[in-house]
Amino acid sequence: MTVSDPVVEEVVATISRSATEIRQGLIGRRGTVDGENPSGETQAEADVWADELLGDRLASIDGVGQYASEERPDVVDCGDDPATSDAYAVAVDPLDGSSNLKSNNAMGTIFGVYDAALPARGETLVAAGYVLYGPITTLVIATDETVAEYELSGGERRLVERDVTVPEEPVVYGFGGRVPDWPDDFRAYAREIERELKLRYGGALIGDVNQVLTYGGTFGYPALESRPAGKLRLQFEGNPIGYVVEQAGGRSSDGERSLLAVEPDELHDRSPLHVGNDELIDRLEAALA
Template structure:
């Protein structure tokens, strides 16, 4: 199996798991009684999605390791690519029935790995309909997923030239002064769109143009989101769609990987907005 075939098989495995993930949500809204390696309380839905994806992706020929933000260490599945997954991004939105997603990054290197080692990445959005944005070989394709089968909606997704939305995570009083000043600057031209799930907010940016961020906070200088499972894969998608990613000083794909569950500040969106943000943070 070629690398391209393996990537296609990974994409198909994730798409194929979506009906089971969605069907498993209603009965798994309760706390699982455990924490993930980052110290966050898990829902039963987090554990269920993780186990399901570990089984499906681990069975793909050409996948050598499976890693999840719900697991302390990588799982050896054979030889080939390393797959890093956030099984249920925004699972805290399950209780109020808001949008959630699944994120996957395909690395041609042992984890933890640089974002430059990604060969493909994408995310599933569990909204009113189920869609997938998947980046490979420099372009992004959007799929509608019905009964686990993907159908192309847009074969060349790019950020619109005229951005209209923004969303920043963290509590406003916890933002550094330069972040707050940047938001004050852009909010007169952009509409606030923030729903508490990275994927939902990033998809707004991918659809309408704009900027998403989970910045460094005064109480958490490393931010909240994880490099391997969230920032690298989604940054890869945004860059393949013609946008920019940043950790505040340069592409998030260039952040030096030091630990599997490493966190980093992340800023994603139209090139001009990210350029202005990096200048504001200098």
């Protein structure tokens, strides 16, 4: 399957070609650097390296006017302003779950292509997706036409499934944050879900969301007592993941509304994140109302 928009296709192709290189480049880059990202988190050496690699390549694409990364404080202007032209803005989490490097567990790359200047609502996305560095390196890409999954090898991508949808019968769940830090209303909802579904939680957003797309169910990183705005970044994680799941027939929510309807104030705004089967997200919003 080829994405119909040539600029979006070049973004996807660039990320696909870079994925094998990123995965191989993780070797020898498992340590941390003497610095923090804009969210105050310690950066892995691999975070910085993957951001520089993707930033250089994506910013050079004709039709990409802005590049933004979870690892950089500001938007990088790299062409025409998306607010006044046909150029797109690309937002990337270069290495989601990089804390898993030490234990050699799954991680990924998340990206969103916005038809608007950043920060932007998720409703302005024209494509979004992620690479999962699991036992097999895979790419999931969502457009307004479909959600497709590919296997990546040697810089090439092979179509595995053309029309990915969230299975109707939910099987798995995963919830982030420390349980004592969960608000009471979310804790009550979580206790219900625990009695119905199987726990699958790996500490990397991409791996946990991919479980939901594969088996059906729900993943959530809720608002916490100590962090009411949640942990995950709207532009780099919430919007792209929400877009993928919604295009696959599921729902996304910040606890009240679709993640794609949330109005951002700042590039690095955080948001609670919940995705999954419609019925489970409906129950979540009812529990938190």
